[in-house]
Amino acid sequence: MLASIFVIFLFQLVGEMLQKYFELTIPGPVIGLVLLLVALLLHGRYGKSSRGELETGLNRTSDYLLGHLPLLFVPIGVGVVMHISFLEDRLLSVLLVIFIGTVLTVGFTAFVMEKLQTRGGRHDG
Amino acid sequence: MTDEQKLYSIWVYLQAEPLFWLTLTIGAYLVGDYCYRRSNLFPLLNPVALGIVIVSGVLLIFNIQYERYFDGAKFIHFLLGPATVSLAIPIYRKWDLITANAKPIVTAVILGSIFAVLVTYLLAVFFSLEREIVLSLLPKSVTAPIAMGISELIGGIPSLTAIITIITGIIGAAFGTFTLDLLRVRKMSARGFGIGLASHGIGTARAMSRNETAGVFAAVAMGLSGIVTALIVPLMIFLLDI
Numbered sequence: 001m002l003a004s005i006f007v008i009f010l011f012q013l014v015g016e017m018l019q020k021y022f023e024l025t026i027p028g029p030v031i032g033l034v035l036l037l038v039a040l041l042l043h044g045r046y047g048k049s050s051r052g053e054l055e056t057g058l059n060r061t062s063d064y065l066l067g068h069l070p071l072l073f074v075p076i077g078v079g080v081v082m083h084i085s086f087l088e089d090r091l092l093s094v095l096l097v098i099f100i101g102t103v104l105t106v107g108f109t110a111f112v113m114e115k116l117q118t119r120g121g122r123h124d125g
Numbered sequence: 126m127t128d129e130q131k132l133y134s135i136w137v138y139l140q141a142e143p144l145f146w147l148t149l150t151i152g153a154y155l156v157g158d159y160c161y162r163r164s165n166l167f168p169l170l171n172p173v174a175l176g177i178v179i180v181s182g183v184l185l186i187f188n189i190q191y192e193r194y195f196d197g198a199k200f201i202h203f204l205l206g207p208a209t210v211s212l213a214i215p216i217y218r219k220w221d222l223i224t225a226n227a228k229p230i231v232t233a234v235i236l237g238s239i240f241a242v243l244v245t246y247l248l249a250v251f252f253s254l255e256r257e258i259v260l261s262l263l264p265k266s267v268t269a270p271i272a273m274g275i276s277e278l279i280g281g282i283p284s285l286t287a288i289i290t291i292i293t294g295i296i297g298a299a300f301g302t303f304t305l306d307l308l309r310v311r312k313m314s315a316r317g318f319g320i321g322l323a324s325h326g327i328g329t330a331r332a333m334s335r336n337e338t339a340g341v342f343a344a345v346a347m348g349l350s351g352i353v354t355a356l357i358v359p360l361m362i363f364l365l366d367i
Binding site: 011066 | 151171172173176177178180181184185191194195198199201202207208209210211212213215217218226229232233240241244248249252254258265268269270275278284285288289291293294295297298300301303307308312316318319320323324326327328329330331333334340346348351352355
């Protein structure tokens with residue numbers, strides 16, 4: 001468990017360092033995600049044991065962290081509520097743009113995705 | 126010391142400690158989660174939205190500065206980074222499903238990202254918002270750090286973009302399923318994909334808490350749309366002559 005936490009922190013650290021060094025717009029944790037995914041794929045392909053202790057630990061740690069993922073957005077969400085007056089009289093129009101735009105985007109993207117998947121005859125997990 | 130003075134000194138002590146704000150944040154979220162389950166998973170009563178409302182209510186009632194609250198709650202906020210990295214693990218577990226859907230994923234990310242920016246632009250013009258706010262709204266569907274970077278690049282207000290992206294995430298997470306049901310999108314992968322593309326991390330968090338396939342496709346959509354949007358927004362500003 002501790003080793004898996006170390007691995008996750010390490011990949012984030014490397015991601016943050018790459019982001020700062022190359023001044024990328026992609027956030028450090030996202031770079032860490034991609035690097036960890038590449039490492040897992042390489043390990044899965046060339047590693048000796050497929051079900052190592054570290055892998056079990058990583059599975060458990062990520063399940064725990066991601067199981068409570070919405071909680072992690074509460075502190076920043078409170079910040080939005082406390083600073084919402086920033087928008088003054090444009091608050092309602094901005095909220096409407098966000099609401100209509102987001103709901104349409106969810107629907108459009110999911111609809112397109114499902115149509116493309118069915119056309120290719122792909123299965124779902 | 127009178128009892129009242131004692132209580133007051135305890136309150137002063139608690140306010141300065143992270144423990145109080147951490148307990149409040151987790152407690153508010155758990156209350157939200159309880160209401161959500163009791164309401165038979167009614168999307169509007171989702172645990173994030175309720176948690177935010179409860180904590181904000183406490184801060185407003187007791188007249189507490191956000192900075193003081195965040196100083197304690199930052200320990201929860203910190204976990205966002207490691208949680209993002211650990212999304213690699215479920216993505217790895219579902220890797221075969223992702224590679225099997227590689228073509229639809231790439232096409233849907235490009236079309237979805239263009240749609241997100243275009244529809245936001247048209248709506249913002251319709252509501253006759255000023256240029257700076259329009260520019261701050263354009264990258265609203267991608268994760269906050271990328272959105273802020275894009276906003277700065279194109280002449281928007283990055284801090285306004287940060288607020289806008291968080292609201293976008295909450296709205297996508299809360300109302301996204303209504304549109305999906307309305308359009309009868311049934312595949313978990315497609316549902317998650319739409320939510321993740323339109324409402325980044327907060328949408329992904331919600332998808333992940335309901336179904337792993339939906340969560341994984343949401344995470345993939347979030348990551349790819351961040352990159353695609355960073356490329357297309359400057360191009361669309363040029364083409365649309367904004």
